Amino acid sequence: MATPEVKSLFDVSVTTKEIIFRDEVDPSEWTADSWTSKVAAQAVQYADIDGLRQTCSLLRELPPLVSDWEVDQLRERLSHAALGSGFIIQGGDCAESFADVKWDIVKRKVDLLFAQSQILEEALQVPTTVIGRIAGQFAKPRSNLFETLPSGEVVHAFRGHNVNSEDPSEREPDHRRLLLGYMYSAAAQRMLRKMPLHLTSHASDGKKVEFSLFTSHEALHLPYEASLTHNRYNLSATTIWLGERTRQLDGAHIEYARGLRNPIGVKLGPTATPEGVVALLNVLADPMAVGKVTLITRLGRGRAQTVLPPIIDAVRRSGHIPLWMSDPCHGNxxxxxxxxxxxxxxxxxxxxxxxxxxxxxxxxxLGGIHIEQTGDNVTECLDETVMGRDDEYLGTCYQSLCDPRLSRDQAIRLIEEFANFVRAVKGRERE
Incomplete structure (x- = not known):
């Protein structure tokens, strides 16, 4: 399929917009609740189902956390990254904490993302868009949904503050936490809109453009996500993603995501197959919807050379043009x-x-990088400076509620080293 002509990231013709935003979904076959007819992986087990329904009813009446035009703006930027004329840096906490919705903590996360975007933009020479895992990353999938305590008691695993507490005595899922999650998300969104995002970028036509910060989280808790969906827009975040554990082709999460106008990310681990990835794309996006789906590979060191080429080839032959991102965290x-x-x-x-x-x-x-990180100086990930004293180092300041995050210095170093690598590759190409 011929690649649509895109003039620049910030100057797109009407024809190209129509191509980018084309969605072939029959409204009679999809609703925000049609996922309830499917099996939902990682579903939260509530004792009070009537209470959950009442909470979701309240959520439907609350104001959106983002606007539909912000969603459309991000889709436009992702479409350019999918075509090689833009790049994405997406990062933040593995699982946000309600306690961290504070101005200083949020600002450090934002400052880190924009510092990384500047590094990438200078190296790649294309506009770089910033997406935070922020203002809503309050629910988490787990390999085991239950945990056995040292006492022998079996309790629910910690599933994020939208669901329960990290405190073993408060593990029973509580639907009222969804309202807390909405309120904390709204507070974080308000902070983000008040922060001076003064850094600027130059589009290819020479115009100066202010940076924007878009928000994202994993769409794990479908009752919550569906309650904040209006006119086919999930207005809890500008983009959402489905995890390796929830991307079953016939599952509830894919059914929910297929009807949304939001850009949708899908995590792909080393067991992903070319046929399976194309099948997902066929369900989630019309082939003409450039960049509607982001394929986020999380393969682990040493696997890309064998796993990725046949998938890329199959996707190309299918006619789909997704945005490709790399999550180098989970596979390692x-x-x-x-x-x-x-x-x-x-x-x-x-x-x-x-x-x-x-x-x-x-x-x-490769149109983007997706990483778990924080603006604080935590000691959750290792590097060559602490070789031989792993446990001593990790015990110093390990604060993550779930998976380990890169500290600010480590996250900057990762992006700087990657940028230097890209510069070297481009230099050899020019020679």
Whole structure:
């Protein structure tokens, strides 16, 4: 299929917009609640179902957290990244904490993202869009939905503050937390809109453009997501993604996501197959909807060269043009000698480089990076500076509610090293 002509990130013809935003969904076959006819992986088990219904009814009456025009603006930017004329940096907490919805903490996260975007824009020479895992990342999937305490008692696993507490004595899912999650998300959104995002970018036509910050989270809790869906827009965030554990083709999460106008991300682990990825694209997006779907690969170091090329080839032959992103975090998670979950910066960087190289070799575009990070100086991920004293280091300031996050310095170093690698590749190409 011929690639639509796109003049620049901020100057798109009407014809191209029509191509980018084309959605083939029959409203008679999809509603915000049609997912209830499917099996929902990672579903939260509530004892008070009537209370959950009442909470969701209240959520439907509350103001949207984002606007539909913000969603459309992000879709336009993602479409350009899908075509190689833009780039995305998406990052933030593994699981946000209600306690961290504070001005200083949120601002440090935002400052980190914009510092990374500047580094990437200078190296890649294309406009870079910032998306935070922020203002709504309050629900988490878990490998095991229940946990056995040292006492032998079996309790629900911690599923994020939208569902329950990290405190083992407060693990029973509570539907009222969804209202708290909405309120904290609204507070974070208000903070983001008050922050001076003064950094600027130059579009290809020479115009100066103010940066925007878009928000995202994993669409795990379908009753919550559906309650904040209006006219086919999920207005809890500008973009949402489906995880490796919830992307079943015949499952409730895919059924919910297929009818949305929001851009949809899908995490792909090393077991993803070319046929399976194309099938997902066929359900989630019309082939003419450029960049509607973001394929976020999380393969682990050393796997990109074997897993990725056949998937890229199958997607190209299908006619779909998704945005390709790399999540170098999840595939490189392991436990320290004392059982602390962690990751190594060097392995994450290696996966980023391998993924970029594979896309280059396949004539494709790596259009973004998706990472778990914080603006604070935590000690949750390892790097070469602490070799040989892993547990000592990790025990210093490990604050994540779930998976380990890169500290601010580590996150900047990851992006700087990746940018230097890209510069070197581009330099060799010019020679």
């Amino acid at each position: 998670t392991f436990s320290s000698p004392s059982g602390i979950k962690t990751r190594r910066l060097e392995e994450m960087l290696a996966e980023l480089k391998e993924t970029y190289t594979v896309h280059q070799a396949c004539g494709s575009f």
